[in-house]
Amino acid sequence: MNSYLPHPDPPDPVFLPSERLFHRVKDEDVEGENVLPSAIRLPDCSVNREKYALSPEVALQGYEDEFSHVASMCAGDLPIPQTTEGSITWMFFVAHDPLVDNYSHTEVRLKKSDQSYDVKRSPRGAVRTTLKLLLAEKMTVIYP
């Protein structure tokens, strides 16, 4: 099992818009080339960034028993901010979060636009389902 300890080297905060992000996906969460919202976790969706990943398939290492596909999205193509009831605006952003055994580990995170990121703070119910769908729609299955 992979370790979740932080990497000793500092994160690289610079993402080119065209840099691809690789997300491991279960077989049941794939429909054609599309990723289903059940494959998305909020507010922190784990991905590997292309800049430091040897290949897209690296995202599957250690998880081969459950995950069999890799989906890709671009760092500059995240869903646009969404304003819901109460004028709450949720926005996605990318954060490099290197782990001790995976320097490329990155998270697509969700936060309120007027607040800092908090892993304990994320939308519930229908808003959550909708945001998961919007993020899933940005992904395309590329492996196998």
Place this chain on the structure above:
Amino acid sequence: MTDTSSVCGYNYQVKAAPNHGDGKNTPHHSRKRYADVSRHSSIPASRTSRAVLQSATSSCVRMIAMELAGNARTGWAFPDVIEGHLSSSMAWLKEAANTITSFSTNQSAESPTIASCSSAEMVLERLHVANLKPSRIVGTVEAGIMFYFFAKSGMAAIECFDTGDIAFLVQKLKSKPRAWDVYPEVFPLHESVMRLADFVSAGNYEQLLAAP
């Protein structure tokens, strides 16, 4: 309680939950109600083992089977229960119930919670009454359960969250999605399922997307 939220650059709509003043959309009694099991199940609130849930899911199927068989004999109630339909209907119900049961026996960290399995069981009952067969039932990476309905012109989903809360989602192909929460007092589960049945069966996307 309908919200046609204006959305920054993206016009999806969300069925609003009632705000009960505690800063959260879901009232505690509502959450508790949906964390409980359905009337056909027998999970005491104090017992939460997966073995109990597994037996409850099985009993749910048995109860529905008995109810349907009784109704078929007396010739009333479920209009979808007719000769020939019953066996095929029960087949997918049993398969779906087995899927949910398999989630409850999975011990991995992301396996669906007891609350999500209980909610899924309730959803399954209602889907069966509406004769609405899901295309796929999957465990989510958030320890919930998702029912999918795929059609050529769109997709729909029911998400049972790890908390037991339930949300519906419909989307016409390449268009804005519409989602709403289920609340017993405001928008009960059976009404949501009937709306979904209209969406999936009749393909009446425009009507559903325009509905309050």
